[in-house]
Amino acid sequence: MTMAELAKIPDDAFAELLDSIGSSDTQHVDPRRANLRGFVALVSSFDTASLPTLPVGDDVLEEFLVNDCERVFTRTGNQWSLRLDVRVATLRALDSDGRLTAFDGANDLSDVACVMARRYVAGDAPPLKEQSVEELQGTATASEWLSGTSIHLPSPVEARAQQLIESMLRPLRMLVADGFFGRTGELEMLTDYAEVLPPSSRRAGAVRRVKRILNLTDKPPILIHGPGGVGKSTLVAKFVLDHVDAGEAYRFPFAYLSFDRSELRLEQPLTLLAEAATQLAALFPQVSGDATALAQSARASVTSVLASSSDRRAAKGSWSVAMAYTSGDESVLVQRFAALIEAATGTRDLPNVWVLDAFEVAQRQSPAAIDRLWVFLERLQTVCPRFRVVICGRVPMDVHRTIALSLGDLDPASAGELLRMQLAPLGLPEAFIASVADAVPPQPLSLRLAVLLIRREAERGLATDDRQRQVLFQLQGDNVLGVLYRRILDHVGDPDVRKLAHPGLVVRRVTADVIQRVLAKPCGLGTLDDSEARTLFEKLRREVAIVIPAGPDTLTQRSELRRLMLPMMTKNSPQLVAQLRRAALAYYRDRKSFEDKIEELYYRFSLGQATETLDEAFDSDAARELEDAIEDFPASSRVYLANRLGLTVSPDILKEADDLSWARQAILTSRRYLDTGDAAAALEIVRSRRSDVVYPLTAAIEVEALASMKRVDEALATARSVMDWATNHHAPDTFIDVALLAARIAEDAGESDQALEWLSQVDSVAAAVEDKIAGWVARVGIVRVHRKAGSSTSKQALKVREGLISDVDQLTSRDRSRNPALVRDLAAEIGEEVPSVARDALRLGGYKDPATSVQPRRKRRKVEPPLTHSEWGRVFAKEIDVDVSGSVSKRVSEEFRFESDESAF
Secondary structure (H helix, E strand, O other): OOHHHHHOOOHHHHHHHHHHHHHHHHHHOOHHHHHHHHHOOOOOOEOHHHOOOOOOOOOHHHHHHHHHEEEEEEOOEEEEEEOHHHHHHHHHHHHHOOOOOOOOOOOOOOOHHHHHHHHHHHOOOOOHHHOOHHHHHHHHHHHHHOOOOOOOOOOHHHHHHHHHHHHHHHHHHHHOOOOOOOOHHHHHHHHHHHOOOOOOOHHHHHHHHHHHHHOOOOOOOEEEEOOOOOOHHHHHHHHHHHHHOOOHHHOOOEEEEEOOOOOOOOOOOHHHHHHHHHHHHHHOHHHHHHHHHHHHHHHHHHHHHHHHHOOOOOOHHHHHHHHHHHHHHHHHHHHHHHHHHHHHHOOOOOOEEEEEEOHHHHHOOOHHHHHHHHHHHHHHHHHOOOEEEEEEEOOOOOOOOOEEEEOOOOOHHHHHHHHHHHHHHHOOOHHHHHHHHHHOOOOHHHHHHHHHHHHHHHOOOOOOHHHHHHHHHHOOOOOHHHHHHHHHHHOOOOHHHHHHHOOHHHOOOEOHHHHHHHHOOOOOOOOOOHHHHHHHHHHHHOOOOOEEEOOOOOEEEOHHHHHHHHHHHHHHOHHHHHHHHHHHHHHHOOOOOHHHHHHHHHHHHHOOOOHHHHHHHOOHHHHHOOHHHHHHOOHHHHHHHHHHHOOOOOHHHHOOOOHHHHHHHHHHHHHHHHHOOOHHHHHHHHOOOOOOOOHHHHHHHHHHHHHHOOOHHHHHHHHHHHHHHHHHOOOHHHHHHHHHHHHHHHHHOOOHHHHHHHHHHHHHHHHHHOOHHHHHHHHHHHHHHHHHHOOOOOHHHHHHHHHHHHHHHHOOHHHHHHOHHHHHHHHHHHOOOOHHHHHHHHHHHOOOOHHHOOOOOOOOOOOOOOOOHHHHHHHHHHHHHHOOOOHHHHHHHHHHHHHHHOOOO
16 A cells, blocks of 8 residues: 555544554464563563573574563663563453453562552552552553553553652651641641631631631731651641542642752742642643643743853843843743642632641741742732641741741640550550650650650560569650660660660761771771671661661661750760761762762761862762751851852851851842842841951942942942952952943943943953953943943944954853853844844743833734743744744844843842
8 A cells, every 4th residue: 555545544544454453463473472472461571581481493582572572671680571562462462352361471579560450450459549659650550551451440640640649748648657646726727727628617617608708818828836856747747648638529739848858949939839830730630731831831930040140240130130030930830820720620719738848948048038938929829819828847937927836745645645556566554654654745756765765675574563663764854855865775785786876876877888987996896897897787777766777788867866866966975976977078088979979078067177178079969968957067067058059048057157158158148138129138248247258259249239229339439449459369250240240330320431441341351361251241241331322333342243243153052051141141232143142042041021022013922821931032032043034033132132221220
């Protein structure tokens, strides 16, 4: 049949033809090859040794492997796997022949896809909501395998959506795995606040009805706060799981957002929106495509603004444009998120609940960062009137309005219930358990440690009154938590293992090699050979009350014990702690894996090493893995790590930093204040410390803050002073930064000659120190100032402009991606002549909605849903690629020029 004949076949007939081709292949293949297909149809991978034996010299095996299979890499090495199309056709044929339900081929109990496929074939697979994360992954794969059969099972999309939900909820389920006790009033308060589940009382229901009538749904966030170990996370876990597991009747838009995840950035709220959209896609698969697209757009917007903010040589006007674009993107994406909720649920009247956990991480940052988040939450509230925010942190908030929910001790009845449930397998007398409840403070952490201790004591017997009395005496002391910890250690039978547990567990990750090379001498164990170290490791592994597995042949201390032990050890034995940390650093710094780099940085931070030393060893990816351990570090290291991760810290921490880290943090914090319009706060910060280390780094911020406060004369006088200082101290970077800023201030003030003089000086200094980017920024500034002053035809203006056009290819792709503001300024001046620059500016920095354009003659387009600046940038970049007339690049350059010409201050 020719291609022309094929093209005339109707779609339905063509589909039948394809089906017949597939079924014919399955039906007419060599029976021995078909048997091999069927044998491995329900296993993910196999090796040839597991296949049925074939006669010597039979070439069917080779045909089967070459035509029907593909090589895959597994944990056990290279294996074979049946191609998906062959697998689907084989299982369809087995099902149509009635042989699938009696399948007797290969079976692999360690292969979760195999296990789940067999369970669905047998009809005994549990519902999706009852499956573990691993089982859901297996179900998704099995669904693809069995898609051509009559077996009833969820679609891969449904299975993967539930898998995403369960992956998110797994740590929460672990928190309540041993039961939830007390906190009834607090839980009811949260339930009534969210307004999803039935109200806890008639009064609460009446209030809900009245509020709906009066439309009083702008509730402030509820803040759960209390010290570590009081049960905040467990309460939040119970609240979340009660709502998520309530059934389809109560399905609602929900997001669990924990700030101990480094990708969620307080100062970039769109990272929260992106994750919320991802979770919405899992909860409501019918909008998964649009939700995923929204998440991608939000992340693209964040990437764009981060690139602009990291553009050190960017002009002040470019920063202003980037901030305006960010604000506009937030408005667009928030509107789209609200529309997405309506599409998913059919209404915007359904509560939309966000839980912000580990908020103490956010509270470590400056007030400006929290202010930024609050503005975003208020913006989301305006389009989602029943938006609810539950925050979980350690301390209350003073500045922003919240509904405070302070967690204290458990009530006596709940404390007793917790102990009875946890100790039930031991069969202990009720009177003894009641005495334990009286002896231990009714805090969840204290009670858990008491349970660990009693379980250890029970191994030696607790049947007699005398033994029970001994245990009760052990529970008494002024510092009960400390007493409990020491008692748990006392029950480590082997004295050498006890030495490993304390002080050895100052080291975060313990292996046999770490015992031998790091811990042996500081812990008083002398020199150990490989066998002795391995023996001690295995003994420590059995101390389950103290350590838990953290990977293959790796142990780590229980988190609740580490929270107690590390501060006590640091306070009582600082020299020993430092010795252990130095030994650990010496071990890890010469190793090469990513995990080793994380540990190396951990001990460098723990030792409070100098900023210059940390700079030499720093790795950004490894450092991000330490964000949740920041409280283990001294103040100087906290400030350093925050600087490198783009985070801000509270003023009380900042004051402990050395000058270099202080200056970096001051720049970061004051930049946030400038971006939010609070120049006075930025000025106060940078003027609060002076030194030869601080001054050259913060001077530009001081000048900018003064200009932003309209104190132009003072700003220019300060700039001249700084430039003189930089010249005398041979500080070219400081001279360039301040001179560029001063030139922009003079430009906006109409002092073109002064601006041109400073820009020429920058160009000269940049050439002398080989700072290519600074030179480009200065030259594009010269062209802009001449254009605005009406002197574009001057000799200097023409020469510099021609140089920009002829030399622009010297800017590499890397140069452009790292300096999006420079590319944008170039596009404003030479984008018509060099369309590729305009295209790159659009791709890197985006473009404003044409409906808001300053050019009224342009035909304005209507787009639904509204696009972000990054999305508009991609639209116009594609138009430039196909525009032969140059009209698009001309319009884009005109728009960029308008933005560039707006006053920066």
